Structures are given as C-alpha cells and as structure tokens.
Amino acid sequence: MRLWRALALLLLAVCGAAVQATEQATEQWGIHEIELKGPADGNPFVDVQLGARFSDGAQTVEVDGFYDGDGVYRVRFMPPRPGRWTWVTHSNRWPLTNKQGEFTATPPRPGNHGPxxxxxxxxxxxxxxxxxxxxxxxxxxxxxxxxxxxxxxxxxxxxxxxxxxxxxxxxxxxxxxxxxxxxxxxxxxxxxxxxxxxxxxxxxxxxxxxxxxxxxxxxxxxxxxxxxxxxxxxxxxxxxxxxxxxxxxxxxxxxxxxxxxxxxxxxxxxxxxxxxxxxxxxxxxxxxxxxxxxxxxxxxxxxxxxxxxxxxxxxxxxxxxxxxxxxxxxxxxxxxxxxxxxxxxxxxxxxxxxxxxxxxxxxxxxxxxxxxxxxxxxxxxxxxxxxxxxxxxxxxxxxxxxxxxxxxxxxxxxxxxxxxAPAEGIDPIDTFEDVFIAGQPGRYYLVYFGQQAPAEWLPKLYLTGLRDGQRFKAEVIDTWAMTVTPVKEPLQFSPQGRYHFVARNAIKLPGRLGIALRLTALDTPAGSGARPALDD
Amino acid sequence: MRLWRALALLLLAVCGAAVQATEQATEQWGIHEIELKGPADGNPFVDVQLGARFSDGAQTVEVDGFYDGDGVYRVRFMPPRPGRWTWVTHSNRWPLTNKQGEFTATPPRPGNHGPxxxxxxxxxxxxxxxxxxxxxxxxxxxxxxxxxxxxxxxxxxxxxxxxxxxxxxxxxxxxxxxxxxxxxxxxxxxxxxxxxxxxxxxxxxxxxxxxxxxxxxxxxxxxxxxxxxxxxxxxxxxxxxxxxxxxxxxxxxxxxxxxxxxxxxxxxxxxxxxxxxxxxxxxxxxxxxxxxxxxxxxxxxxxxxxxxxxxxxxxxxxxxxxxxxxxxxxxxxxxxxxxxxxxxxxxxxxxxxxxxxxxxxxxxxxxxxxxxxxxxxxxxxxxxxxxxxxxxxxxxxxxxxxxxxxxxxxxxxxxxxxxxAPAEGIDPIDTFEDVFIAGQPGRYYLVYFGQQAPAEWLPKLYLTGLRDGQRFKAEVIDTWAMTVTPVKEPLQFSPQGRYHFVARNAIKLPGRLGIALRLTALDTPAGSGARPALDD
Structure with a gap:
C-alpha cells in the first residue's frame, strides 16, 4: 500500500501539476514573481534547492528561487522580451517541483529602458x-x-x-x-x-x-x-x-x-x-x-x-x-x-x-x-x-x-x-598629445580648458572625421556658473599641417577657470572627404 | 647481418659515445658551445631535431641545438652556476645523439653580472x-x-x-x-x-x-x-x-x-x-x-x-x-x-x-x-x-x-x-596626490620640480619610513646643466598633520626649469619610530 501511495504522489507531482492560471501580466524588464509554499523545517536555506525554467519558445532562461522565511519560497524573473512566457519549477522537494505557469510580458512602461x-x-x-x-x-x-x-x-x-x-x-x-x-x-x-x-x-x-x-x-x-x-x-x-x-x-x-x-x-x-x-x-x-x-x-x-x-x-x-x-x-x-x-x-x-x-x-x-x-x-x-x-x-x-x-x-x-551629447558617448579625440578635446570625430566636440583660463582660443581639431570647409556651431560653457553662451558666427575649418584642422578666427573666452566649448557640426559630413585616422 | 650491424651501432651510440675530453672552461653566464657534424642533406632546419641536457648534479637545463649550415650543428648553453657541468645530446639522427662531454664553469669575469x-x-x-x-x-x-x-x-x-x-x-x-x-x-x-x-x-x-x-x-x-x-x-x-x-x-x-x-x-x-x-x-x-x-x-x-x-x-x-x-x-x-x-x-x-x-x-x-x-x-x-x-x-x-x-x-x-640611488630602485613615495617625489621611504628621496621653476621649496615628505628629528643631506640637481650643488645645512624633519613630515626652513632653488633635489638620510632609521604607511 505504501508503494501505491508513493506512486500516486509521484504521478500527481509529475503529471498533475496544475498550471497556474492566474493571468499575471509583467512588463518587459519588470519582475515576474512566483510564490510557492514549501517546507519550513530544517534549514530551508541550505536543504532546499529550487529553480525555474522560463521560456518564450525562442529563449530559455534558468533562474534560481530562494527561501523567504515562514515556509514561503519565491522565484523571480525579469522577462528580457515581451510576449508569452511559460515556466516550470524544479526542486529537490515535492511541494516545490514541477509547478508550471505562464504569463504575458507586456511592453515596458515609460521610464523603463531595461538593464x-x-x-x-x-x-x-x-x-x-x-x-x-x-x-x-x-x-x-x-x-x-x-x-x-x-x-x-x-x-x-x-x-x-x-x-x-x-x-x-x-x-x-x-x-x-x-x-x-x-x-x-x-x-x-x-x-x-x-x-x-x-x-x-x-x-x-x-x-x-x-x-x-x-x-x-x-x-x-x-x-x-x-x-x-x-x-x-x-x-x-x-x-x-x-x-x-x-x-x-x-x-x-x-x-x-x-x-x-x-x-x-x-x-x-x-x-x-x-x-x-x-x-x-x-x-x-x-x-x-x-x-x-x-x-x-x-x-x-x-x-x-x-x-x-x-x-x-x-x-x-x-x-x-x-x-x-x-x-x-x-x-x-x-x-x-x-x-x-x-x-x-x-x-x-x-x-x-x-x-x-x-x-x-x-x-x-x-x-x-x-x-x-x-x-x-x-x-x-x-x-x-x-x-x-x-x-x-x-x-x-x-x-x-x-x-x-x-x-x-x-x-x-x-x-x-x-x-x-552623441549617443555613442564622448571619446577623447587624440590621445597622443595632451587630452583636452573629446566627442565624436567630425560631429561633436567638447573642449575643456580646466585649470587654464584662456582669454581666447584658436579652434584646432585633430583631423579624423573632418572635411575641408566643414562648419560648426560653437557654444561657450561655464561649468561652474552653468551657462551656455552661443558664439555668434559659425566656425569653418580647413586643414593645417599633417594632423589638424583649424578655424580662421580665435574664439573669445571668459578668462575664467572651468570653461568649456561645445562644437556641433552644422554640415552633415558626406561619406567622402572626411579624413581617416592616422597611425602617426 | 643487418640486424647485428644495427645492434652494434645502437650499442655504440648508447654506451660507447666518447666523452668529449676537451677541457673547455666557460665563465658562468658565458656561452658554452658544442659543435657537432651531422647530415647536410634534405632540409636540416626541419628534418633534424637536436637538443642537449646539461647538469651540474643539482640543476638540469634542457637546451635546443640548431643547424648552422654546411653540416655543422651547434648547441649553446649559458651556465647559470659555476662548477662542473656534464652534458649529453639527443637527436633523431645517429651522428648527433648521445654525444657527451663536460666542462667547468668558472666564476664570472669582471663586468659579467649575468642576465x-x-x-x-x-x-x-x-x-x-x-x-x-x-x-x-x-x-x-x-x-x-x-x-x-x-x-x-x-x-x-x-x-x-x-x-x-x-x-x-x-x-x-x-x-x-x-x-x-x-x-x-x-x-x-x-x-x-x-x-x-x-x-x-x-x-x-x-x-x-x-x-x-x-x-x-x-x-x-x-x-x-x-x-x-x-x-x-x-x-x-x-x-x-x-x-x-x-x-x-x-x-x-x-x-x-x-x-x-x-x-x-x-x-x-x-x-x-x-x-x-x-x-x-x-x-x-x-x-x-x-x-x-x-x-x-x-x-x-x-x-x-x-x-x-x-x-x-x-x-x-x-x-x-x-x-x-x-x-x-x-x-x-x-x-x-x-x-x-x-x-x-x-x-x-x-x-x-x-x-x-x-x-x-x-x-x-x-x-x-x-x-x-x-x-x-x-x-x-x-x-x-x-x-x-x-x-x-x-x-x-x-x-x-x-x-x-x-x-x-x-x-x-x-x-x-x-x-x-638605492639598489631597490626609485619608487614614487605617495601616489594619492600629484607625484613629484620618489625614492626609498626614510632613506633617499628625489624631488623633481620639472616644468615648475620654484625659487624655494619647504621640504615636505609623506610620512612613511620617517622618524621625528631625522636629518637629511640635501643637494640641488640641475638636470640640464648637469650640476649637483650641496645645501650647506642638513635638513631636520618633524611631523606635520596626519600625513607629512616637514623641515624647518625652505631650501633656496635656482628658479629654473628641470631642477631636482636629492635628499639622503644622515641618520640610519632605527627599527622603531619609523612611521608606517597609512591606508588613508
């Protein structure tokens, strides 16, 4: 009789696990949480293993569950894509294993951009x-x-x-x-x-x-x-x-x-x-x-x-x-x-x-x-x-x-x-000499004068990405006073020497500490004509 | 008969290889070279493997030989220690394998300090x-x-x-x-x-x-x-x-x-x-x-x-x-x-x-x-x-x-x-702030003013290794004029604040570019009293 009872329990566990029909919706990159009741005796933190496999048919994610005290176990999942996800648990304890369910991951709400x-x-x-x-x-x-x-x-x-x-x-x-x-x-x-x-x-x-x-x-x-x-x-x-x-x-x-x-x-x-x-x-x-x-x-x-x-x-x-x-x-x-x-x-x-x-x-x-x-x-x-x-x-x-x-x-x-600033981030433009200009070549530059306090600067950029005649909007930034002051005339650049492009006229600067310049391209660089990086 | 011949050759190779009795002496860290004659046909660079095992009884060194053209093979060895070294070759070709010899590695000659x-x-x-x-x-x-x-x-x-x-x-x-x-x-x-x-x-x-x-x-x-x-x-x-x-x-x-x-x-x-x-x-x-x-x-x-x-x-x-x-x-x-x-x-x-x-x-x-x-x-x-x-x-x-x-x-x-300078090398003393002082804590300091051209400097050292009252000889170094000018009075240091030791009086400096100071301890730091490094 004990054998029959064990078999029945086994069949129940393996085949009869009720699919959790609670139709929860969780936004993409939100938290889908499964709560399960299980053993509270012994030391559940070390005695009980619990995990779950989540799948949307194309992607499968294995996650571990954890014991949250008072006989409560949880499995948390962050859906990486919207759509229908099914799950099934596995555990070394009968009350926790082979539980199944499904839910819909909805598109992320505003402000949720994912990890x-x-x-x-x-x-x-x-x-x-x-x-x-x-x-x-x-x-x-x-x-x-x-x-x-x-x-x-x-x-x-x-x-x-x-x-x-x-x-x-x-x-x-x-x-x-x-x-x-x-x-x-x-x-x-x-x-x-x-x-x-x-x-x-x-x-x-x-x-x-x-x-x-x-x-x-x-x-x-x-x-x-x-x-x-x-x-x-x-x-x-x-x-x-x-x-x-x-x-x-x-x-x-x-x-x-x-x-x-x-x-x-x-x-x-x-x-x-x-x-x-x-x-x-x-x-x-x-x-x-x-x-x-x-x-x-x-x-x-x-x-x-x-x-x-x-x-x-x-x-x-x-x-x-x-x-x-x-x-x-x-x-x-x-x-x-x-x-x-x-x-x-x-x-x-x-x-x-x-x-x-x-x-x-x-x-x-x-x-x-x-x-x-x-x-x-x-x-x-x-x-x-x-x-x-x-x-x-x-x-x-x-x-x-x-x-x-x-x-x-x-x-x-x-x-x-x-x-x-550009989505690609701000990168130093030329690290062979002292670094004080960063941005994206040919498109966007931040020039930071830092501890210097120049009264003017003749714009000079490393050549990568620039075209002869290319024009830029210039703005003077006071990093401490938190002001952005446009320079009236656009800058126009032409090549100078092996490495650089320069503008014709110097920009007047406030002569204070912590001044920066922002240069934004007014001409979209054409595919051709933009200068490639040099090895030397 | 071919079998007997092969056996005889084998015995000769294994047992009868004449020990090269040429009593060469090679200084420690010099080059002991073995020259062997071998096959010149085919492509000796790829067809022939040659190596030798050198041993002084305590240490064994395996080295590869090489083909030097015209049927000549060489094995070179740099004895790492003086004393009696024996060697035996191994090769996939009979004329080159199981050659043996010995030599004495003599102490290095003046100017030879090893690798x-x-x-x-x-x-x-x-x-x-x-x-x-x-x-x-x-x-x-x-x-x-x-x-x-x-x-x-x-x-x-x-x-x-x-x-x-x-x-x-x-x-x-x-x-x-x-x-x-x-x-x-x-x-x-x-x-x-x-x-x-x-x-x-x-x-x-x-x-x-x-x-x-x-x-x-x-x-x-x-x-x-x-x-x-x-x-x-x-x-x-x-x-x-x-x-x-x-x-x-x-x-x-x-x-x-x-x-x-x-x-x-x-x-x-x-x-x-x-x-x-x-x-x-x-x-x-x-x-x-x-x-x-x-x-x-x-x-x-x-x-x-x-x-x-x-x-x-x-x-x-x-x-x-x-x-x-x-x-x-x-x-x-x-x-x-x-x-x-x-x-x-x-x-x-x-x-x-x-x-x-x-x-x-x-x-x-x-x-x-x-x-x-x-x-x-x-x-x-x-x-x-x-x-x-x-x-x-x-x-x-x-x-x-x-x-x-x-x-x-x-x-x-x-x-x-x-x-x-100290045999241990010149190490920066304190890298948490701008680095311009290096040496060995408590014993020796080089202070380099570089692009600055100060007219004087109040000696201030990070505390590690220093003792209250410790005295140093000071010399002004002009890195371009190549002069070393002693400062008349020794410097005496005492603690200041959490991090530093300072001398009482400023040192006069030439006000030129490329000036350094050399400070050499006049007191041997006692075991106790020298300040340990701080974590913060």
Missing amino acids: VGVRHGHHFGHADGTPYKPVGTTMYSWGHRGAALEEQTLKTLAASPFNKVRMLVFPQTAGTDKHPPPLWPYEASSGTPPRNWDYARFNPAFFRHLEQRVGQLRDLGIEADLILYHPYDDKHEWGFDSMTREQDDRYARYLVARLAAYRNVWWSLANEFDFIRTKTDADWAHLGQLLQRIDPYNHLRSIHNGKRIYNQAEGWITHVSMQHGMAAAEASRAVLFREAWRKPVVFDELKYEGKHDRRWAQLTGRQMVHAFWSTTIAGGYGGHSEFIPDADGLIWLAQGVKLRGESPPRLAFLRQILDM | VGVRHGHHFGHADGTPYKPVGTTMYSWGHRGAALEEQTLKTLAASPFNKVRMLVFPQTAGTDKHPPPLWPYEASSGTPPRNWDYARFNPAFFRHLEQRVGQLRDLGIEADLILYHPYDDKHEWGFDSMTREQDDRYARYLVARLAAYRNVWWSLANEFDFIRTKTDADWAHLGQLLQRIDPYNHLRSIHNGKRIYNQAEGWITHVSMQHGMAAAEASRAVLFREAWRKPVVFDELKYEGKHDRRWAQLTGRQMVHAFWSTTIAGGYGGHSEFIPDADGLIWLAQGVKLRGESPPRLAFLRQILDM
Whole structure:
C-alpha cells in the first residue's frame, strides 16, 4: 500500500501539476514573481534547492528561487522580451517541483529602458538602446538607517542629478557610520546580534528591506551599484568580511536569486577590496566568475580598489570602478586607465567634496566639478560623494539624507550636457598629445580648458572625421556658473599641417577657470572627404 | 647481418659515445658551445631535431641545438652556476645523439653580472644581484647596414650612456631606412632576394652576424632588446610579417636556440604590434607563451605598442614596454601604468628628440630629458632615440652611427644619479596626490620640480619610513646643466598633520626649469619610530 501511495504522489507531482492560471501580466524588464509554499523545517536555506525554467519558445532562461522565511519560497524573473512566457519549477522537494505557469510580458512602461550594459567599448546603454551616462554618488549605509532617514534620502535623490548609487549590502561598524542597523543579514545562532552569526541562515526581512530600497531607486531611474563586501568593520566584530568560501558563495547565490530580477542592479564585489585582507585576488576572481555564471541577466560587474588596483583585465569585470586620488584631476591622466584596459572607466571615488581632516574628503566643490569634467573628456565617468557633517553629524557619504555641497547643481548641469551629447558617448579625440578635446570625430566636440583660463582660443581639431570647409556651431560653457553662451558666427575649418584642422578666427573666452566649448557640426559630413585616422 | 650491424651501432651510440675530453672552461653566464657534424642533406632546419641536457648534479637545463649550415650543428648553453657541468645530446639522427662531454664553469669575469630579470616588483637586476637601471635607446636597423657603419655605431655606443638597445631582427623596408640589408634571414626558394622566401630555410650567415653584434653589445655592457616583428614593410614586399604560425614558431625556436645563451638578450615580440595587422592578440599571446616555455633562461619578454596598448597583465609579459605620446611627460601620468599592471614600466618610446615633420619625433633635448626624469620619478624608466638626419640622411633611430641630439650627455648624468640611488630602485613615495617625489621611504628621496621653476621649496615628505628629528643631506640637481650643488645645512624633519613630515626652513632653488633635489638620510632609521604607511 505504501508503494501505491508513493506512486500516486509521484504521478500527481509529475503529471498533475496544475498550471497556474492566474493571468499575471509583467512588463518587459519588470519582475515576474512566483510564490510557492514549501517546507519550513530544517534549514530551508541550505536543504532546499529550487529553480525555474522560463521560456518564450525562442529563449530559455534558468533562474534560481530562494527561501523567504515562514515556509514561503519565491522565484523571480525579469522577462528580457515581451510576449508569452511559460515556466516550470524544479526542486529537490515535492511541494516545490514541477509547478508550471505562464504569463504575458507586456511592453515596458515609460521610464523603463531595461538593464544597463556596456556599449561602444567605453560607455553604457540600456537594453532598449537608450544611452546611459552615469553621474553617480555614494552613500554607503543609507539603507541601514531606518525609515525616516531613508525616506528623506530618497526625496533628496529624486531632486538630485544622480542616476547611480553605490551602497553597501552589509552594514558597516566603522569609518563613517557607527550606528548598528535596524536589521541584520543573518540570524544569530546564539545570543544577541551582532554575535555568533549562523551564516547558513539569512534574515529575509533584511533582504526584503534591501529590495524595497533598490526598487525605489529603480523607480527614480537610479542604478543600484550594490557593494557585496567592504572593509569597514574596524574591529572585525561583525565578521561579514571573514566568511568561508562556501558561505561567500551562498551569499552571492542568495543575492542573485533575490535581486537579479531588479533591472537596475549592478554588482560591485567590494569597496576597497585590497583593505579586506581576509580575501585574496583568487577569491575575488572566484566570486566575480561565480556572479558571471549564475546571474541570468549578466548585470554589470566591477571591483573597487583602495590603494592597490585590481587586475581589471580579468574577463568577468565589465567595467573599471576606480578609486584614485589624482588620476581624475586631469583628463590626460584619467584617459590612461581607459587605454590600459579598453573598458568603461568610472572614477567612482575621485576623492569627496568636504572639509574632513582626511585628504580623501577635502575637495572643494570646484575641484569635484573639475574632476567630473576631466573624466568626461577622458572618455570616462566621475563619481560623487560628500563628507560635510550636519548638526547631527550626518554625512551624505555614510547616511545620505541631505546634500550640502556645492557640486551637485553643477553635476546636474553636466548631466544635461551629457544627455544632449552623441549617443555613442564622448571619446577623447587624440590621445597622443595632451587630452583636452573629446566627442565624436567630425560631429561633436567638447573642449575643456580646466585649470587654464584662456582669454581666447584658436579652434584646432585633430583631423579624423573632418572635411575641408566643414562648419560648426560653437557654444561657450561655464561649468561652474552653468551657462551656455552661443558664439555668434559659425566656425569653418580647413586643414593645417599633417594632423589638424583649424578655424580662421580665435574664439573669445571668459578668462575664467572651468570653461568649456561645445562644437556641433552644422554640415552633415558626406561619406567622402572626411579624413581617416592616422597611425602617426 | 643487418640486424647485428644495427645492434652494434645502437650499442655504440648508447654506451660507447666518447666523452668529449676537451677541457673547455666557460665563465658562468658565458656561452658554452658544442659543435657537432651531422647530415647536410634534405632540409636540416626541419628534418633534424637536436637538443642537449646539461647538469651540474643539482640543476638540469634542457637546451635546443640548431643547424648552422654546411653540416655543422651547434648547441649553446649559458651556465647559470659555476662548477662542473656534464652534458649529453639527443637527436633523431645517429651522428648527433648521445654525444657527451663536460666542462667547468668558472666564476664570472669582471663586468659579467649575468642576465637581467625583474627585481623589487618594478625594477631590474642582474643575476649576481647587481641592480640594472635601464637607460635605453632605439636603433632599429643598425645591424643591417654593413661593417663600416655598424662598427662606428659600436664606437658611439661605447661612449654613450645607453645600456639597452632596441633593435630589429628582421630588416625593414620602410619608414626610416630604405636600404636593403647585406644579409637576409631566409634563403630564397627561387629567384633573387627579396622574393620567394623559403621560410623553412634560415640563412645562418644572417644570424651569425646578428650574434656577433649582440655579443659586441654584451661586451659593452649593453642589453640587446631584440624585436622579433615589426610593421615597417610598407608594401608587404618582404613578407616577414606574414608568416604562418608554424613558420613563426620555427623562427622563435631558432632564435632561442641560437641566442638565448647570450646573457644580454631580451625578447621584444614586436614594435608597434597593433600596426602588424596580420597577427591577432591571440597570436602574440601564443608567441609570448612559446618563448616563456622554450627559453631555458627566462629572458625578459615584452610587447611594444603603437596606438593600442596590449593587455600587459598577461602572465608571459615580464615588464611593460610602452610607447606613449604624452604619459611620460608627467610623473603623475607615467605612474598610472605602473599601478595598472604592477610590473616594471619602460617607456621605450616616449617620442624622439628631433625636428621631424611627424609629431613622434619633435622633442627638444630638454623635453626628452624631462620625460626621462618624469618616468624616473614615476618609478619607471625612459627610452631614448633621435631623428636628426646628418648630411647623408643617416639618423640614429634607423641606422645608429652617430648621436647628434642634446639629450645624451644629460641622460649620462641621470644614469650617474640612478647608479648612486638605492639598489631597490626609485619608487614614487605617495601616489594619492600629484607625484613629484620618489625614492626609498626614510632613506633617499628625489624631488623633481620639472616644468615648475620654484625659487624655494619647504621640504615636505609623506610620512612613511620617517622618524621625528631625522636629518637629511640635501643637494640641488640641475638636470640640464648637469650640476649637483650641496645645501650647506642638513635638513631636520618633524611631523606635520596626519600625513607629512616637514623641515624647518625652505631650501633656496635656482628658479629654473628641470631642477631636482636629492635628499639622503644622515641618520640610519632605527627599527622603531619609523612611521608606517597609512591606508588613508
């Protein structure tokens, strides 16, 4: 009789799984979530395997599910294309396996451009083709501070220029924020947190909260550059930087299962990886390659350095996330990292605006804006944060909450300039000499004079893409005053020497710091006549 | 009977090979050469395999032999240690196999410091521990111009500061030298050279000549940075850049068999590799890894770029051989490549001194000297050449012969400074801010003011390695006038702020371009009290 019963159960499981007929519609690049009831005994985080296969007939995507506590399991899927998708689960437990269903992925709603990937070698774009030009900021612990402050941070972000946020998954004890978080990522095996973590038992509430914040960033059009590990556990009392490889892998898999369906997620393996002395470069490569393998959507992956730069040539790294104390201060420096690795370069930490006694947070607003313009001209991207405590000691770098520096309005202005620039991105035009001109050859140029304050400039462009007689509209940009002043007469260019085209007359400039020129072609370059690049 | 004959021959070969009793002595890191007679029929370059195993009882080295024409085969060995070495050959041909012998490797003679390898992460040293600080130059075709010019070049080199020469193995048609060479590297399969090469038949005379020149460089204390491929075959009429992988491999193996025993050989896979459009990055990696595998002495390996920088992180690359148009002009730029790859960086082409109409050869002597000092302060090394035609159109970059620029005496002066600097090399002290101070923390500093011309400087050093009250001797260096002027009073340093030590009084400076300071510790730092590096 036990045999018959087992057979019946087997048939039920294999053949009789009811197709979930709930007709849910999910927008393309939205989240389609399946909720299942399953075992709550033992340790579901390690005992239960759950996954699902989604297919629209042409494309099949395998995703892992996860345990969300209280006997609830979830599988999340980000449909990469609109249309009819069917799914079927697989699990090592009967109540979770062979569940089936289908749904319609509808076209994306306005503002949903899909996940961001690398475009044109050194730049970024959304899956729908919309260029994405990062103007990022960092608030490590903004999500570990409780509802009131966190909601205020979201309001501030909504009015800010920032379209990317670097944020820690794990809370920090040290450095900029000494407040224990309201939620912990793991359950304590005994005693009171923060002690004796059971690294085999996640705290679902912690991750639900994280997801809520990531989703809110998404709804603001902001990418969430999630930092998996950090060295800011001064006395190593919390220990999230000291897990075993098995525990690290479980953490990465749990993050991917929960969060990869959020289209705005990026994976930043670490902040200041080299200060986390409990992991080797081989450990980081292992983790990066694991993410590359298990993330069904291939979200962007990077690793941010302290003093020692990681080998950014490794294949799992999609773009360079750079801390550097002085490279971003000059385009001719910043461009060298782009040349070294031929990947997008984001100077996520180019020092911070502030008056800290530490030199990594002593930039004036002007210096911060200059660094952003320098990295732009270098064909890369800057990253903002500030260390300007308010009366309560809150600082943007740690808690978020409110911006107090002088740079954000100017970064908003820069973002407007970037948004109007060619979709292919801004590339340095000629890196053999000092770099101060970038754009797209023959079509669009940004000339940035930076720390110089010339009273005039005789327009001189490297020849690639230019035609004899070609005309350009010129506008003088004051990067600090946030003004764009058209030059009355169009510029007309003709060849000079082996390498250049020049205009006839010099342009008058304000003689101030932080002045740029924007040149936009008035003639569409014909197919012929445009100059090719030279080897020498 | 044929069986008996074969057996007798076998026994003779296996057991009865006469030990070569010729008591040759070869100095350590010299060349021990074995000459053997063998078959001259067929194509010995491809039909005959020959190698030998050298052993001193503790260490065994396998080397390949090579065919030198006229039925003569040679095996060359560079003994890595003094003492008694025995050897035995192996071949697929009876007359060449199982030959045995022994010799004594004597201690190296004065001036022989052994091959150069990487030391202290970013620097170089000879096998005997002597530091090697490259002050290199480039003369692509100096070895393809006939005896009279080549002997003159050697005389010029003997009186020059240069201790490394970049030179092409294959002749060039184009660019800087249009003279066909007296010797060709391959035999023509039909017709008159340069046509219809038989890439399976080397011309031994060509390689004997190359070896002669490499040996003469060695005797002058000059490293030979041999360039295996180049793109200077404008009409692709000679074709050495268009061989098959099999032909490329045979070429690399022949070079190693003939030349690896020369202690002063470096392997530079290519000049301007990216302009050689007949090879992919995978081809270069293959060749580099092949050299790494087959060179018994692990000579230095690099690949030099045109516009696109090769992935210098690849494991077979021992050091960065860089062409860059503007990185070497500022230490704060040049240092970034060092940080990117954590290998020695040699700016082998930082533009040339000259008045060419091409911008890669328009440096003034002052600019060349400035670039060398900048790369030095960046913890790297510069590379010289010049494009200043004489009455016959000869230029150093192509033919060598005579130096005409203003930089060489100043580079000799720099080399003196380098030779007196710490054996560990000159490292930038603090790369978080603009880089203009380098040396060894707490012991030795070079401060280079470059394009600034300050009238005084208040000594301020990053804290690492310094002790409160420590005293330094100071000397003002004029890098152009080649003078060293002691500052009368020693400097005494005390801490200031979180990051620095300062002296009490400013040092008066000449207010000219190209001024440096040398600070040498007068107090030996005690074990305790010296400041450790900070993370922030």
